[in-house]
Amino acid sequence: MRRDVFQAIADPTRRAILLLIAAQAMTPNALAEHFDTTRQAVSKHLRILTECELVKQDHNGREIYYRLEVTKMKEIDKWLDQFRKLWESRFNELDNVLLTIKNDKK
């Protein structure tokens, strides 16, 4: 099972779920009300999000509250870090041109 964070956030419904529970932990039923699908479909998304540890469960009787696991979200941020220097540099465009020219000479 290839459950990585990037594959998890690829689905728009899952991104919406993450946003919702970021504001407030919710049960599958409560979440399902926000979408045009069945509760089972939402449940499946939650399973995927749980498997890659983007969300955690808080059991409360027969209800299960899903909450965002912020730590895992940082993983995406960490990946972005590799590119961040590129857009923080105002010479970004120029760099690319120079690299292309250099490559041409070979």
Added chain:
Amino acid sequence: MRRDVFQAIADPTRRAILLLIAAQAMTPNALAEHFDTTRQAVSKHLRILTECELVKQDHNGREIYYRLEVTKMKEIDKWLDQFRKLWESRFNELDNVLLTIKNDKK
């Protein structure tokens, strides 16, 4: 065609391509050498990356150099911004507990 940035970076090969061309613009052939697949497969990935505007082409004779479009990468960063405040706050964990309790009372 549902070509959004998140779906594009879901594939590990595409993420690797982005990293490679971030360092230096490259042709499909040059890129394919880095992977265990055919040139056509890489070409397909490049098409997807082009469609969602994560990469741009620089034509040079019959060669096509693909370079990273940093602007589009910022879109992911912008999405992350919605969550960033959560992990920048040291009270994050506590917040979630309080929100859950609040929800219980209803």
Added chain:
DNA sequence: AATATAAGCAACTAATTGGTTGCACAAAAG
């Protein structure tokens, strides 16, 4: 104890995905 509610799991299905091979076309090299 009987019923209603919350949630997970399994089987099935349609659509999408990542890969392949084969072909077409344009530009460079002989």
Added chain:
DNA sequence: CTTTTGTGCAACCAATTAGTTGCTTATATT
């Protein structure tokens, strides 16, 4: 002008995905 090289595109295929319906289990409610 013919051949080689770089690339894109289409057709096909196996695997995965997102969704469905139906069932089971566990906790509340009456």
